[in-house]
Amino acid sequence: MPVTDPTVPVLDLGASSPDLTRQLCDIESVSGNEQRIADAVETALSAFDHLEVIRDADAVVARTNAGKPQRVVIAGHLDTVPVNANLPTTLEMIDGEEHLVGRGTVDMKGGVAVALKLAAELTDPAIDVTWIFYDHEEVAAELNGLGRLARNRPDLMAGDFAIIGEPSNATVEGGCNGTARIDIQLTGLRAHSARAWMGENAIHAAAPVLAILAAYEPERHEVDGLVYREGLNAVGITGGVAGNVIPDAATVTVNFRFAPDRSTEQAIQHLREVFAGFEFEVTDLASGARPGLDAPIARDFLAAVGGTPAPKYGWTDVARFSELGVPAVNYGPGNPLRAHADDERVATNEIVACEQGLRAWLTAR
Ligand SMILES: [Zn+2]
Structure with missing residues (x-):
């Protein structure tokens, strides 16, 4: 049982979202090595009575079951590309802005931190939320943890709308192109x-x-x-x-x-x-994925987080939701051009902005 296992890293979900990003990054979790971070996430979320927590290999799903008329799925992957002397993370002032520097800061533990913090704190969100933290995103598609969930437990991915916290400069990027x-x-x-x-x-x-x-x-x-x-x-x-x-x-x-x-x-x-x-x-x-931004639930989300939505060109996991009939967008902190780079770094105020945007939407009545 991870709950009593002293080797499981302890996450402080009450910390600020930039600090929680740092805690997550400093648990190395290169694809295939997600067990410790998944244990830590499962243990931290299991402390909250308002969440039902489900483990599937190294994916952790936590959901509210408050009987709201709508449900959103908010997902993020726990793995990173290989470390290249860029862990543990450091906090640095770059161009007058505080940045968290190191592997995973952009892709995508900032988005995961925002989700974890809100999962813990929003005990009564305006709509039901399924939070998904999954493994094996940065490797071959057949290993992808979200793909595995779609095969094993499609019920856990059901919802009216989905958001993936992949880096998108804290703006909304909708859908994605298909590829042949x-x-x-x-x-x-x-x-x-x-x-x-x-x-x-x-x-x-x-x-x-x-x-x-x-x-x-x-x-x-x-x-x-x-x-x-x-x-x-x-x-x-x-x-x-x-x-x-x-x-x-x-x-x-x-x-x-x-x-x-x-x-x-x-x-x-x-x-x-x-x-x-x-x-x-x-x-x-x-197949590609339609942005689904015409749905009322998506419009409410856009209004709450602000900014102008942009199209996503690369194929991303939003298409897995699209295949299940769930419109999905990317919304997360960090510049995607810095993902996978040795000098990967995120402006901490972008992490806070995403937390505020999602919080505003999920608490609006
Ligand atoms: Zn990613």
């Missing part, structure tokens, strides 16, 4: 290059594919009031047999980042139209 990767196969006829007229060059056959890509104008789609920029790019090309052989095969690998108003089927259909007459194989496909 295809291999376009070009074929030819092998021959000795001294008698090239006997063969058909598959690498030359890639030229029209590259011309299509070079001429392609990526679209912009407005979805629920946010404009998503798409992208269609060659990300790889292979071919060739030997220095004296006309090649009979070549492959162009293309990545399509598509707006969340296209389904995966529509994205593939679009690629069939763009590359009409060419054979291709789909090697990776993930």
Whole structure:
């Protein structure tokens, strides 16, 4: 039982959210090594009568069951990318602002600290809240703790709206683009290059594919009031047999980042139209997520936290909620460009701003 285990680190959820961020960062939790921090989170939350606490491997779920008409899911991952001589954390003044410096400060223990503190303090939130702290976000998708919960306990992810506390400069970033990767196969006829007229060059056959890509104008789609920029790019090309052989095969690998108003089927259909007459194989496909900012619960959230929402371009775990029919946004402290960097650091006032924003929304009557 972690509750009585003296080796479990003690988290002080009554500390300020920047201080709690520091406590969390100083428990090293590189992906695969989340047990200690998950034990600490489970132990700390188990002290509160208003929370039902559930453990699934190294994910911890805590939820209120006050019978409110709506429920929000607020989630954050506990793991980090590998440490590179950037722990324990330090507090530094940078450009006149206090920063917490070290691994995990941006991605994403600031967001986790805000969630933990509010989970403990909001004994009677305006809407029911499911708080999720999960493992294995920074590694292969099949290990992802939120994906595991979606398979094992989809009931724990159910809600009217979801917020992931990933770094977003303390502003709301909605939805995310989908992604498709295809291999376009070009074929030819092998021959000795001294008698090239006997063969058909598959690498030359890639030229029209590259011309299509070079001429392609990526679209912009407005979805629920946010404009998503798409992208269609060659990300790889292979071919060739030997220095004296006309090649009979070549492959162009293309990545399509598509707006969340296209389904995966529509994205593939679009690629069939763009590359009409060419054979291709789909090697990776993930749907995007609509920002869902048109729902009343999302509008109330936006009004409470303020600022102008922006689209999220990269694929994030919000799509896992979208797949379950739950609109989801990112909202967390820290500049995402500093995530994973050796000089990872967050302005402590951004952590406080996110705490205030979420608190204002969850306590509004
Ligand atoms: Zn992250």
